[in-house]
Amino acid sequence: MEHLVEDKLTFKDFETDQDVRWCPGCGDYAILKAVQKTLPEIGKAKEDIVFISGIGCSSRFPYYVETYGFHTIHGRAPAVATGVKLANPKLSVWQVTGDGDALAIGGNHYIHALRRNIDINILLFNNEIYGLTKGQFSPTSATGIKTKSSPQGTVDRAFNPGKLAVGAESNFFARVIDIEPKKMIDVFIQAEQHKGTSLIEILQNCIIFNDKVFADVTAKDVKLDRQLWLEHGKPMMFGAENNKGLILNGLKLEVVTIGENGITEADILVHDAHEEDSTLHNMLINMSAPDFPVAFGVIRQVEASSFNDNVWKQIEEEKTNAKFNSVDELMNSGVTWEID
Amino acid sequence: MSDKTVELDEVVIKFAGDSGDGMQLTGSQFSNTTAFIGNDLATFPDFPAEIRAPQGTVAGVSGFKIQFGNQQIFSPGDEADVLIAMNPAALKANLDWIKERGTIIIDSDSFRAKDFEKAQFESNPLEDGSLEGYNLIEAPITKLTKDSVADCDIENKFRTRSKNMFALGIVYWLFSRPLSITENFLDAKFKSKPEIAKANKQALKAGYNYALTVELLPSAYTVKAATLPKGKYRSITGNTATAWGILAAGEQANLDLFLGTYPITPASDILHELSKHKNFNVVSLQAEDEIAGICSAIGASFAGSLAITSTSGPGLALKGEAIGLAMMTELPIVVIDVQRGGPSTGLPTKTEQSDLLQAVYGRNGESPVIVIAASTPSNCFDYAYTAAKLAVEHMTPVILLTDGFIANGAEPWKIKSVGEMPSITPAFVSDREEDWKAYDRDEDKLNRKWAVPGMKGFEHRIGGLEKQEVTGNVSYEPSNHETMVKLRAQKVARVANYIPDVEINGSDDAELLVVGWGGTYGGLHTAVEAMQLNGDAVAHAHFNFINPLPKNTAAIFSQYKKIVVCELNNGQFVKLLRSELPQFDYLQYNKIQGLPFSKGELITEFRRLVEV
Numbered sequence: 001m002e003h004l005v006e007d008k009l010t011f012k013d014f015e016t017d018q019d020v021r022w023c024p025g026c027g028d029y030a031i032l033k034a035v036q037k038t039l040p041e042i043g044k045a046k047e048d049i050v051f052i053s054g055i056g057c058s059s060r061f062p063y064y065v066e067t068y069g070f071h072t073i074h075g076r077a078p079a080v081a082t083g084v085k086l087a088n089p090k091l092s093v094w095q096v097t098g099d100g101d102a103l104a105i106g107g108n109h110y111i112h113a114l115r116r117n118i119d120i121n122i123l124l125f126n127n128e129i130y131g132l133t134k135g136q137f138s139p140t141s142a143t144g145i146k147t148k149s150s151p152q153g154t155v156d157r158a159f160n161p162g163k164l165a166v167g168a169e170s171n172f173f174a175r176v177i178d179i180e181p182k183k184m185i186d187v188f189i190q191a192e193q194h195k196g197t198s199l200i201e202i203l204q205n206c207i208i209f210n211d212k213v214f215a216d217v218t219a220k221d222v223k224l225d226r227q228l229w230l231e232h233g234k235p236m237m238f239g240a241e242n243n244k245g246l247i248l249n250g251l252k253l254e255v256v257t258i259g260e261n262g263i264t265e266a267d268i269l270v271h272d273a274h275e276e277d278s279t280l281h282n283m284l285i286n287m288s289a290p291d292f293p294v295a296f297g298v299i300r301q302v303e304a305s306s307f308n309d310n311v312w313k314q315i316e317e318e319k320t321n322a323k324f325n326s327v328d329e330l331m332n333s334g335v336t337w338e339i340d
Numbered sequence: 341m342s343d344k345t346v347e348l349d350e351v352v353i354k355f356a357g358d359s360g361d362g363m364q365l366t367g368s369q370f371s372n373t374t375a376f377i378g379n380d381l382a383t384f385p386d387f388p389a390e391i392r393a394p395q396g397t398v399a400g401v402s403g404f405k406i407q408f409g410n411q412q413i414f415s416p417g418d419e420a421d422v423l424i425a426m427n428p429a430a431l432k433a434n435l436d437w438i439k440e441r442g443t444i445i446i447d448s449d450s451f452r453a454k455d456f457e458k459a460q461f462e463s464n465p466l467e468d469g470s471l472e473g474y475n476l477i478e479a480p481i482t483k484l485t486k487d488s489v490a491d492c493d494i495e496n497k498f499r500t501r502s503k504n505m506f507a508l509g510i511v512y513w514l515f516s517r518p519l520s521i522t523e524n525f526l527d528a529k530f531k532s533k534p535e536i537a538k539a540n541k542q543a544l545k546a547g548y549n550y551a552l553t554v555e556l557l558p559s560a561y562t563v564k565a566a567t568l569p570k571g572k573y574r575s576i577t578g579n580t581a582t583a584w585g586i587l588a589a590g591e592q593a594n595l596d597l598f599l600g601t602y603p604i605t606p607a608s609d610i611l612h613e614l615s616k617h618k619n620f621n622v623v624s625l626q627a628e629d630e631i632a633g634i635c636s637a638i639g640a641s642f643a644g645s646l647a648i649t650s651t652s653g654p655g656l657a658l659k660g661e662a663i664g665l666a667m668m669t670e671l672p673i674v675v676i677d678v679q680r681g682g683p684s685t686g687l688p689t690k691t692e693q694s695d696l697l698q699a700v701y702g703r704n705g706e707s708p709v710i711v712i713a714a715s716t717p718s719n720c721f722d723y724a725y726t727a728a729k730l731a732v733e734h735m736t737p738v739i740l741l742t743d744g745f746i747a748n749g750a751e752p753w754k755i756k757s758v759g760e761m762p763s764i765t766p767a768f769v770s771d772r773e774e775d776w777k778a779y780d781r782d783e784d785k786l787n788r789k790w791a792v793p794g795m796k797g798f799e800h801r802i803g804g805l806e807k808q809e810v811t812g813n814v815s816y817e818p819s820n821h822e823t824m825v826k827l828r829a830q831k832v833a834r835v836a837n838y839i840p841d842v843e844i845n846g847s848d849d850a851e852l853l854v855v856g857w858g859g860t861y862g863g864l865h866t867a868v869e870a871m872q873l874n875g876d877a878v879a880h881a882h883f884n885f886i887n888p889l890p891k892n893t894a895a896i897f898s899q900y901k902k903i904v905v906c907e908l909n910n911g912q913f914v915k916l917l918r919s920e921l922p923q924f925d926y927l928q929y930n931k932i933q934g935l936p937f938s939k940g941e942l943i944t945e946f947r948r949l950v951e952v
Contacts, residue, residue, distance in 0.1 A: 003794075003796060016801070018813065018814075045796065046796075046799055047793065047794055047795055047796045047797070047798070047799055048793065048794060049793075050642075050643075050793045052639070062801050062803070063801050063803075063814065066799060067799050068642075068793040068799050068800065068801075069799075069800070069801035069802070069803075070639070070642055070669070070801070070802055070803060071801065071802070071803025071804065071805065072635065072638070072665060072803065072804065073635075073661055073662060073665050073804055076631060076632070076635040076662065078632075079600075079627065079628075079631065079632035079633075079635035079636045079639065080635045080636065080638055080639035080642070081639060082625070082627075082632075082636045082639060083598060083600055083625070083635065083636035083637055083638060083639025083640035083641075083642075083643070083647070084639040084640065084642055084643045084793070085639075086598065086623050086625065086636070086639075086640060087596065087598055087623065087639065087640035087643035087644060087645040087647075088643045088644065088792075088793060088794060090794070091643065091793050091794065108628050108629060108632070109628065109631075109632055109635075112627075112628035112632065311623060311625075314618060315618045315619070315621065315622070315623070318618040318619040319619045321619075322619035323619075324617075324619070326591065326758070327584065327587045327588045327591045327620065327758050328757050328758055328759075330584070330587070330617065331574070331584060331588075331755050331756070331757075332572065332574075332755055334574065335372055335375075335376060335521060335574065335575070336572055336573060336574045336755065337375070337376050337377075337378065337572070337573050337574075338571070338572055338573070339378060339565075339568050339569070339570055339571060339572075339573060340570055
């Protein structure tokens with residue numbers, strides 16, 4: 001029972017009567033707004049949209065979106081979302097999670113949702129810190145970071161959520177940042193349109209416990225030189241004068257400048273998000289400042305049938321070939337006998 | 341047929357061999373044939389946790405016990421009248437469990453010196469007199485099986501594999517059973533390998549003819565058909581009955597079924613069975629772990645499916661937090677726990693009533709859920725159905741406890757029809773409801789209403805945080821929390837208004853009331869009936885509803901001077917009774933050996949209690 005949208009909805013239709021309770025200045029506000037502005041654009045009725053979260057600051061999200069919503073338990077939202085989508089594949093299902101929820105306690109569900117390719121959208125708020133528990137390091141925190149639980153600095157290595165996703169056979173990976181609302185909306189719409197698990201890593205600033213953690217890519221003076229916004233079919237160009245680009249040098253990416261050493265625009269790699277081989281996508285995901293720009297936008301988007309489609313296709317096939325048309329027929333099948 | 345046919349009332353047979361010898365198949369074939377000719381029966385498969393434990397060792401022995409008779413049979417029985425031992429280890433493992441003057445059939449080809457060593461016999465039991473007093477039949481089963489398949493076009497390694505069928509043939513002759521049921525089974529099973537089917541059928545026939553011909557066997561026996569209620573019957577195991585009960589509930593309630601689960605012994609057969617029947621709109625998700633199993637089911641429940649998860653003790657422990665979420669969000673879900681020996685990994689293939697306390701109390705906070713227990717293989721159907729009905733009508737998790745003993749055991753089942761089962765009315769919100777709030781409650785049952793995504797105008801948010809009464813908004817208000825804790829407890833307590841009274845087998849003035857719950861029904865019933873026939877003043881009350889307890893529980897208990905609570909654990913139900921109904925004195929009888937109660941030990945204990 002998918003419903004037609006009668007009147008064009010606006011972002012206001014997706015605001016709830018609950019007070020939003022993130023810290024003032026939290027990056028989550030901008031993400032919420034971007035989502036509320038995305039939803040009128042996806043052609044779904046409010047009742048056909050579900051937001052599901054785990055535990056953490058980001059996971060309060062469903063309370064603030066006027067759709068169906070379920071704030072579940074720590075790390076398990078991908079499993080709950082999988083159940084919702086399998087039970088009713090017509091729903092647009094969004095999972096909201098953070099770096100602790102998705103990659104620490106929920107790591108298992110994260111990789112298996114991606115592996116199965118269930119058709120949901122995962123918004124992964126990555127602030128490289130635990131906020132709700134007041135400031136411990138997370139699986140994405142940079143090595144050496146000093147926090148309440150690592151007063152001497154961590155010796156842990158960090159996960160890169162995108163590399164982990166691609167390793168788990170993810171078909172859609174995008175990266176955005178909380179201070180770019182229009183680009184967020186654009187990527188969220190692409191994620192919704194993609195059939196299969198769409199993972200969007202959102203670099204999100206925690207103003208209280210990890211402020212300015214992304215300043216090396218967002219500061220005004222370096223921003224243009226340290227952000228590469230990828231678009232399928234377009235050359236991988238960036239820089240304050242838009243004259244820098246990426247080339248492959250042997251098996252490694254290299255930043256070059258057009259006009260230097262005989263480099264022309266034709267030498268620059270063209271982004272192919274649809275390429276099944278994830279080698280180059282992985283290299284792009286892995287780039288970090290200051291030697292490389294950080295890659296943003298839809299980095300990987302490969303078409304494949306979704307888990308929910310395959311599950312229901314099998315059920316429909318079973319109905320066509322059904323040996324028993326009712327439970328009574330099943331129970332009366334095989335060896336039976338009468339006692340008179 | 342022998343001219344010396346002896347008629348018996350009831351018989352216990354034990355098939356035992358290596359885990360690779362096919363004893364489970366042999367036993368279930370004998371059961372099917374025996375049920376088909378009208379005997380009542382109960383079975384008890386007993387196998388090691390290892391898939392292939394070291395060959396020839398006692399640890400690797402796989403057994404299948406069946407009791408059948410011309411009366412109603414409630415348990416697989418204790419000591420065997422007939423033991424089929426495919427090797428010395430099988431003999432050793434079962435020697436203490438054979439009746440005096442019982443029959444032992446052995447494969448003499450597998451009783452060589454090194455076989456005895458492996459089974460850790462100090463001397464040859466065939467020669468040292470330890471089998472004196474038994475009716476020992478030494479048959480060269482391996483060699484005769486090989487001879488019987490000589491003309492079959494099969495690989496050499498398969499030539500002795502049908503020896504279980506040869507042994508089955510001997511037993512079929514011994515108890516005057518037809519071969520046709522097993523022959524048909526073999527044809528169907530090896531449809532694509534007709535030579536294998538042929539080899540097995542020839543071995544079966546050869547075993548039958550061998551028994552008929554040799555004079556080693558004293559006589560053939562018959563056991564007349566039992567006088568069971570009229571109707572159409574089939575043989576069913578507890579796990580199959582559980583799966584079918586769920587299917588029937590889904591059909592009756594007109595709900596899609598969702599099973600989110602993770603394989604675990606001894607519950608996996610429920611996953612296997614439901615996965616065969618996707619045509620009934622069954623989504624079966626083999627999740628990445630136990631937690632994902634239940635969480636996916638909770639998601640499906642939120643979206644309007646009849647949601648199930650199945651597990652055993654260790655898995656129930658992992659699901660605890662998620663059961664709390666379903667309890668808090670007041671979503672229906674059925675958690676099937678096929679109990680096994682615990683704690684920790686415990687005894688995966690052995691039975692134990694291990695999880696009653698975990699089911700009732702095993703969550704953080706005040707977290708009441710409905711807990712019910714099936715008590716026979718076939719009534720797993722009824723209680724699985726009831727679990728689903730209570731879940732979707734009362735909007736709560738329901739934990740259904742079965743156990744390895746009834747889950748793997750089989751018995752004849754008078755086939756029910758979905759139409760004769762009670763109706764199921766899921767607590768869906770009415771489309772016409774105005775000004776609906778997520779935690780509006782039904783006045784009688786106190787359940788909230790089920791509004792599922794896709795329903796226009798009912799968009800709402802739920803979660804594990806405490807809810808404001810009525811609105812369901814997040815609330816940290818102190819008195820609201822107390823109100824909600826009590827409301828949730830009341831909601832489950834009121835289920836007592838919707839379940840049947842506990843029944844008594846025996847008279848009001850009996851000296852001793854035997855109390856049991858779940859899968860010990862057959863054993864307790866058999867012992868109590870035997871004592872009653874003997875004139876002993878013993879009564880039996882068996883509980884299928886654990887939380888809440890049936891409303892007449894206290895009234896029943898107050899009639900008896902002595903109450904003994906019998907459990908296959910260290911005393912879990914008795915703890916619950918002592919806290920819920922502290923006005924009574926409870927004696928207890930516990931066995932914690934991974935084995936069911938035996939009739940003999942129960943009678944001895946009950947007699948002692950009556951007399952003291």
